[in-house]
Amino acid sequence: MSTPESDPTPEEHESETDFDPAGVFEDPTEMDLRPGADSCYKCSTCDTSCPVAEVDDDFPGPKFQGPEQWRLKQGDDQDIDPSITDCSNCMRCDNACPSSVPLSQMHNTARGEYVEGQAPSLWNAEDSLAEGEYREALTYLRDVPSEVSIEFLRNRVLSNYGTLAGLGSKVPRLANLVMGNRITSWANDRFFGIPSERDFPEFADRTFREWWRERGGPKVEREDKRVAYFHGDYSNYNTPEVAKAMVRVYEHFGYEIRVPTQRCSGTPMFANGMLRDARRAAAVNITNLSEFVDRGYDVIASCTSCSMALRQEYPELFDFEGTREVSIHTYEALEYLRIHEDLEEELGESKADFPDLAYHAPCHARNQGLDRQAIELFGELDSVAVEDVGDSCSGISGTYGWKSEKYEKSMEIGGEMFEHMKDAQGETGLTECPTCAMQMGHGTGYDIRHPLEVLEAALVD
């Protein structure tokens, strides 16, 4: 398993393991991860760290999902247990395992295999459609029971959020109106399995990319400090203020910023077993980002799940040219600044006017060793109190909490965090992850901000 350290040299990275399944198998759903079970000595640490197992007695937990299930596989039998779809892909288990069992890789691959096995006709139908074979597509669709196809479609839509958001943001006001509509949300719950309790995130009037284009791109050009920004779908369509904060802060420190053409990082697709979609998106991202990496840019993401996907999941699942290089050169936005700039010094002098904050570290930040960065950093900021609300999971895990059948569990997992947020002094939330932010807002009614916004307020006038 390769969780990139903050700054591994390429050679270090290469020699880390000889076992590179992504290099042996062409398609991630065919990958044979049984050898990964060799490292498991069954200590069950992973099970004790799984937030879903804690609230769901029917969920067998990561040890079963990962090393046990893989070890029991024979040949190419397709007996992935359906419970794999109950895993939220928070990846806490991956981080907890003391023996480096590639749990998240096992879960992602198994889920991909399961979904592929459940709905091969749907994928085939899509392929036929793409080739213009409408009649063939119809015959494929005829074999699929409607419950399967609806859940599949729902998961597909949720995991391809960018496509939906792209449409929505063309007509943001209308989309917000429709999505916020009571009847729509009742219908969503009833027919589509999206809980009516959830409010769809609002689309911004102007996407980040539109803003960036109108602004005329980068204001700073430099050879020695240059980053390529991976904004992800959410800060493009829904919270462009985070992306803009990133631009302002980085330019403040004199970085040249480029915004490569990109697609969704794939996080929601992994979580829903849509490996075909993830593969297509990853191909675009790696091709484009590696061009920048080759020219000396580092890749920066403002979403911790996006940086996680580029750093860990891509090399675990794909073998496109440049995958490893992109992985090695990707950083989370705050992390990168902390490595290269003296933030403490500047923050110490700042008298930023910002509300007090209750900070939640996203699970995926934890996997990258970033769960303490905001607390440590903003400790320097005397004018703003920032409190850590503890190490529980928010419970939304991207698309998990967006499914009717998971809603209650999602809220139960989040319970501890909600309680601690309420106990904290600040009445504004802070986190790096957009879906954690939704859950935090949903459970407490607080306004939720991103660390880059705090930095912007403190450092940029």
Added chain:
Amino acid sequence: MSVHTSSGTESDTEVVVIGGGSTGCGIARDLAMRGVEVTLVEKGNLTHGTTGRMHGLLHSGARYAVSDQESARECITETRVLEDIASHCVEETGGLFVQLEEDDDAYYEEKLQGCRDCDIPAEELTAEQAREVEPYLTNEAQRAIRVPDGAIDPFRLCVANAADTERHGGRIETHAPVTDLLVEDGEVVGVEIQHESGPGKRVHGKEGETEEIRAEYVVNATGAWAGRIGEMAGLDIEVRPSKGVMVVMNVRQVDTVINRCKPKGDADIVVPHETTCILGTTDEEVSDPEEYPEEQWEVDLMIDELSKLVPLLEDARTIRSYWGVRPLYEPPDTGTTDPTDISRQFFLLDHADRDGVAGMTSIVGGKLTTYRLMAEEISNHVCEQLGVEGECTTAEEPLPGSEDFSVLRDYMEEFGLRSPIGKRSVQRLGSKAEEVLKTGERNPVVCTCEAVTSAELRDAISHAGTDLNATRIRTRASMGNCQGGFCCHRMAAELSPAYDERVVRDSLDELYQERFKGQRHALWGEQLSQAMLNHALHATTMNRDRDPARKEEPGIEYGAFDAGPSPGVSGDGSTRATADGGVRSDGGTPDSGAGRSGKSAKKREGEHGDQ
């Protein structure tokens, strides 16, 4: 019929079969199905001898296609039979004979031709095609021949044969060694056995007794031990035991049997077996079938040589190693020096013709794949002696568990089990799955490595008594990567409340011991971590590290700890080799197991920091 006398019990039967390996179990079933009254006696549990320590290859015959075409033809015929009658013991994996660059072209051609001569389907694959079949095969492979090799579980096979014997009125006595042959007027008329814990199912702590079984005919199917039985009637049977090592890997790196395509040699085959792969083997003559050295270099040789075929094996986790002895037989005056040259054929020795002692026939040699055919020939011979007219039907009648069944089911709906658990359970239980798994009760998984549920264990216990090793070989519980660390005690708990605490503890200790023994030659890297974790858990929760000084009996040999292995005998930690951990009688010290330490140091550094 049995009668109690002051010195023990007496009983009589038509035929006594000595030896509960594949040969003995096969003969007992065959005779019972022909209506003969038969009693099988075995000194350990079933498969205690060579059968429980073999490689698990169901030979297509391709391995013998150049050197011994008669055996090859028998193999392919019998393989087809077993795929049918023993389907729940067989996995039709297919096999490859892989040629590497340094391997001889001419031999490859001979192999291909040999297979065709013996009607063994053989298909030529290019290197790429072979790697499509097995992605982890070395990219140094030149080409390969695909043959219908398979994998067979010797434990389930013997258990099913024994169960069917009982179903046909036969009697099976395990833990009942033959201590003497009853000879009257130069004729064998029965056997004397020593029940370890009384007749019937084994129960720890139950008092032993002797029994004399008088029989019209005795079959000596004790394999490598045949000479020992012969001696009891003053007969000389020249079995030349030859040992072979096998190394069990934690996972299946391959799903096909991988053979190296070259003339006979050590370490040339990997067999996928259940959840594991087994590497093998060697062929080296030993003087005693029980007391022979188990050496670390033999294990190292397997890994080093077979990594050439499947490079992933080099650093893969090994969970245990074991040794078996082939019961090779050589007719007097053949004088072969290399054991690999001794025929793999079997020999039927009628002691009336051969030595003038009537009433007994010994059977030696052969292989597991052809056990049924051997049993048929012996049974024909025995029936001739007894004047019984029964026809052999073992090639057509499926074994219990292999009657019509399908593994494709909705496991959750039918049995309330998660798919991989349901699937493995049904593969093991075959047609007995419904009866065993549909209990209507809560059915938790007890052994998570091998996916064995409480219901399956309880069923096994109902046949095996308190002998948890006999339950283990029926179910595979405790045979996975934790080697019982997490499940031995849970298995033992299934014995309660039918058996009381003392008995349960003794059974647990015996199983745990047996599990540890086989790991001694795999203690580096991950399996060492596992063993340490197991030890810590058992020490802290079950007091297994109880203060040795406080133990009254027997005293501790401190010298064995402090002095280390004595010079000159390093590596030769000869211990009794038994498959079921039968009570240790030699008080021998465990091997130092120092081999591969260079490797373990490297691993520790790479994977666990300085912990």
